[in-house]
Amino acid sequence: QVHLVEPGGGLVQAGGPLTLSCAPSGPFFSCYAMGWFRLAPGTERELVASVTSGGSVKLVDSVKGRFTISRHNGENTLTLQMSSLKPEDTAVYYCAAVRSPRAVSNPALIDYWGHGTQVTVSS
Numbered sequence: 001q002v003h004l005v006e007p008g009g010g011l012v013q014a015g016g017p018l019t020l021s022c023a024p025s026g027p028f029f030s031c032y033a034m035g036w037f038r039l040a041p042g043t044e045r046e047l048v049a050s051v052t053s054g055g056s057v058k059l060v061d062s063v064k065g066r067f068t069i070s071r072h073n074g075e076n077t078l079t080l081q082m083s084s085l086k087p088e089d090t091a092v093y094y095c096a097a098v099r100s101p102r103a104v105s106n107p108a109l110i111d112y113w114g115h116g117t118q119v120t121v122s123s
Helices: none
Strands: 003-005 010-013 018-025 033-039 046-051 057-059 067-072 077-082 091-098 117-122
Touching (some): 003 091, 018 033, 018 091, 018 117, 033 067, 033 077, 046 067, 046 077, 057 067
Parallel strands (some): 010 117
Antiparallel strands (some): 003 018, 018 077, 033 091, 046 057, 067 077, 091 117
16 A cells, blocks of 8 residues: 655745645555646646656646656655746645556556645735
């Protein structure tokens, strides 16, 4: 069983930075592909960034050059460093874990979800 805890989130001005963190508990964190999804009102849940157990990273085009996803297996920590934030980045952000790296982009196939943390970017 993996539990995902997400401290962080909050209100930030446009152009500013914010870092989200996720602290998976459980003995097999290093075996999971991890990702950050976001859900804004009126939209579907969107995969923002993912990293496989081997360290392969993917980012959605809208955040390339602004967001960085990192995993630290020894510390059981996943982070999402966000910079140059825009009002359209406003959403609830969810940490996610899945055993199969091919499934990380499909919300229906995610094994474990964090509770979500609100990020609000003011203009």
